[in-house]
Amino acid sequence: MAKKTVARLSPESCSYADFYEGYLQRNEPCVFTKELTEDWPCGKEWTLPTGECDLDKLSSLYGECDVPVTDCDSQGGYGEAQTSTEKLRDFLNYMRKPASERTSCRYLKDWHFYRSFPESKVYSVPEYFSSDWLNNYCDGRFDAVNKDYRFVYFGPAASWTPLHVDVLQSFSWSANVCGRKKWILFRPGEEKKLFAKFGTNLTDISEVDLSDVEHSVVVQEAGEVIFVPSSWYHQVHNIGDCLSINHNWINAVNVDKVHSFLLTSLENVKKELTGGWNVFESAEEFEERCQKIMKADCGMDLAEFADMFNMASQKKLAHQESDLLFKYMFL
Template sequence: MSLTKSSPNNHNSSNSSVDKPMKMVDKFVSELQQLDVKLWIEGDRLRYKAPKETLTPDLLAQMKDRKEEILSFLIQSNPNNASSHESLIAQPEYTTVEKVAKLSYKEFVNSYLNPLHPVVITDAIQDWKALSTWTPEFFKKNYGSKEVTVDAQRYQLRNFIDLVLASNEDKPCSYLKDTDIPGLFPELLADIEPMLLYSQYNWLLSPMLYIPAADPVKQRNAFLELLIAGQGTKFPILHFDYWHLHAFIMQVYGEKEFTLFSPVQTEYLYPVDVSSNRSLIPDIHQPDLEQFPLFAKATPIKVIVKPGETIFVPSGWWHTTRMLTPSIAVTMNCLTNSNWDKFSQDLTRDLVNSFTSFKNHQGKLTILESNIYSYLDNLGKLLVSLDPN
């Protein structure tokens, strides 16, 4: 579609047919903006952020039906960015992470999940028994003889808990993570029920998503994991979650500070490589700006998550944490239609890279990549059709 408007002396029927729908979509976008709905583009997806209860079912249906029109309009309205859908259009102003309560699942989907906006939900796990029972002393007393691996070192849990309780800003302990609760502490699953409302339609748990080469990672990320650390401990890496998965972190004991960066900040965060979800910056709290000068342009968003609170970290959002007290949390990853495209791209890349026998046959690799992506595209459509959302 041309970026040049027709003149009065050159107003043929073709140009009229172009201008009319553009004016219609312009009016629709203006109406959305008057409702404080922010629109932007990420990849080839239309993203949005709106105040609660602003987007009625009718408006959502119109946005879905007119997605391609809106995308074209946003690109044409920003000609400097027209060559790339990766460029952000009408960037939403993310300066804080909201804390909300009594959030319905529908409100969560419309205001946070689909627009990829982080949020802290203050009452999502209010009925968990763990809130009144899980403490460092609880794990030391009841599971002290359990062996856990922390930073490639084996500990009896009682000895690691001693390190947690002695940890401080000057001498922080290591971070217990990647610990599968169903595998190591199956009897504790009853303490963390009911299931988190906002993760109820998690495609990672669908038996239809069975890909043998990827299943170990899928299974580890789909289930609940235990996180334990002491005061002053920091998560070791600034990252976003593997395969662009969403993350829910449920804080059970203690307080934890999250530092987040929007995906549009990526150019300032020094990813290991173009497809990496990890930053080269070893400590964002004490960055070496001579080595990483662009980091000075990054805009962090900080929020303290307290016991009983749950933070939703959307796909592609960079984050890391710092313990303000001894801390116990539970985490899980989530896959829905909102992050399926990025997930498919990441998984396709990793699967193609795993076929070392094709490395010297670019043609075979191209066909393989096309077949995998086509399979995932069709699988995504099937999962969408089965999703009640």
């Protein structure tokens, strides 16, 4: 099956409407060229003139931060990924070692950088991705310190993320501050062919024959930003050391997918809870328990989903969005 190419768009020639109608609404991936991030201070502050990540600078700025680090070798096959927390300084010391001296492949993943440094202006969300109900909702919560969907990733050459679909069926965007990544993307439905052929535990597609599965391969350069649509499975490999920033987001275009996903997840939990609701004191207690399990599995329950939706509606009613986003908010 032919590989599908992913469009490369230059921000000068792609308006918000072009992106909204051509990619968001059609749920198609695209890559924005590096001009989209050329004014991000981190592009200079965190990198050397050679384009490599500036490990000394990162260490002096954020070395004392606790960051989550995954062992790449534990995340393939049937094993659960092993993640530990360490000081960024220690992880950077690992990055400094020549590849031959590294005994394992470690990958700093899902560091809530923005949550730790909300005032830092080292990057800004491009307008294309700024109608973001998910992070807006997290920011408005009393316990917002504990939650958001904005991350920094930093890994050495050959570190990778296994085949997966993003949390809650959200959209994601990912920008390389330094380094390059190879993405392999599957449009929704294609993963069924993969799982039928290679088993539902498939987490590494690098060695499998993809000839009858439609897929796209993208090499994302430094400064470029990839848009990953809802429900597209993907696997990602770092080519050389790579530091990236990525956000997951929900808006009017994919909110129905998220809602259906939560309802299906809840149904599955209900089916799995053997004995049904009659082993609980009441139907309400059963419902409450199911919603708790769903929240632990998916990151959100239906009450939070409703709050997120309400918050977005209030914003629209209060005309708090720019004219452009206002126009598109509930299209």
